[in-house]
Amino acid sequence: MKMLMYAFWFKIGGSLFINSIYEFYYRGGDVQGYYGGSEGIYNSIFYNPVYTVKMFFSSSDQYRTFLSSTFGLKRDMIQFVTSRHFLNTPELTAIKMAAIASFACFHTYTTIGIIFALFAFAGSFKLFLLMRQRYPHLTKPILICCFFIPSVIVWGGGVLKDPLTYGGTCFIIYYLYEIFVNRKFKLAYFVYLVLASALVVLIKPYIFMSLTPAVFFFLIFTYVHQIKSKAIFTFLVPFVIVITIGLSFVLVTILKNELGRFSLENIQDTLEDFQTWHEAEAKMSGGSGYTLGEMDFSTTGLLKKIPLAINVTYFRPYIWEARKPIIFLGAVESLLVFFFFIRTLYRAGIRRFFRTMFSDPFTIFCILFALIFGTAVGLSSYNFGALARYKIPGMPFFVFAIYIINDQYQKKKKN
16 A cells, blocks of 8 residues: 555656656647647637537547637647647547546646546556456566556656556556456446547557457467366467457458558558658657668568567667667666566576466466567657657566566476
């Protein structure tokens, strides 16, 4: 309980810190668009509550029209929001979430950031409950993974998209586990699962795409893993892999309209656009960008870059690549994660490392999600500043998987 209180105050502090960074260091940026854009919805309730509902359920074009017939919104803010990318579906969803938070705090910038942080904290708490249920002897490592990873503390708060998608990801995993593993078929759980999934799909569809194969594999493997015959189990594993890929493909195809530019048919063009955008942003921000070498955005070319992309997500920036104080903090975290990973790999050995990983369905889920997600982030960020934000949903799972493998190795060593 004491550690949870520390975690709570760390989360509040992280939100205040990142809000201050954007306010006084970056002098605006994305938070200005989310906060300012939400003011139109918030103000409308004092003029015409019917407009409030219409604005909340409006499309991008409709929202632009609503802002033009503004409710007390300054003209320069209208121009800022409508002239940039804030009316794309992900950004507009974040604006609407900020508007909901505004009604609870009279549209106070700092408090909206704290509310977003508390949403992420609630997701972390659900993830903590799930992990502790499976591994009650690993309470301290679980606390570290869920609440005390620095990048998650900092970027999992503030008026940003990242605390929303991080919290949503944790809620998806928790309620999937409760429904399909613990078999608690409560209507509320299905509703929460749908809402969390919708939030993640609307803001960052690639997180949902990364989760899909990992979740399918985990759920199927959980039941297959109960088979006591090693021969039958080994025989079924290839079928589990094929079924996982098939189900993932079907679901992603069904949701192609919702996934938009992240659908299978658009993903290569999207990655290329992301590279161009973030490289330009890196040059403008003083060279905090990185490269994966010459890029070929064909399927074969992208597959070749997977190891480099995963390395970037979890082990970079290197200390010598940090040119700003906030990037340096991320570099220190990456270095510690790298040392922990290498230490576990060295002590367990490569063969035992992978054997231990495949002995537990949840460990496989953590690794699979972390690797797929890490690939997506590494291939699309191209900017260490963006990377620090984008990678936070994968960090608890990557680090915890290493903890589990290290714990299993210690047990076998004692025996």
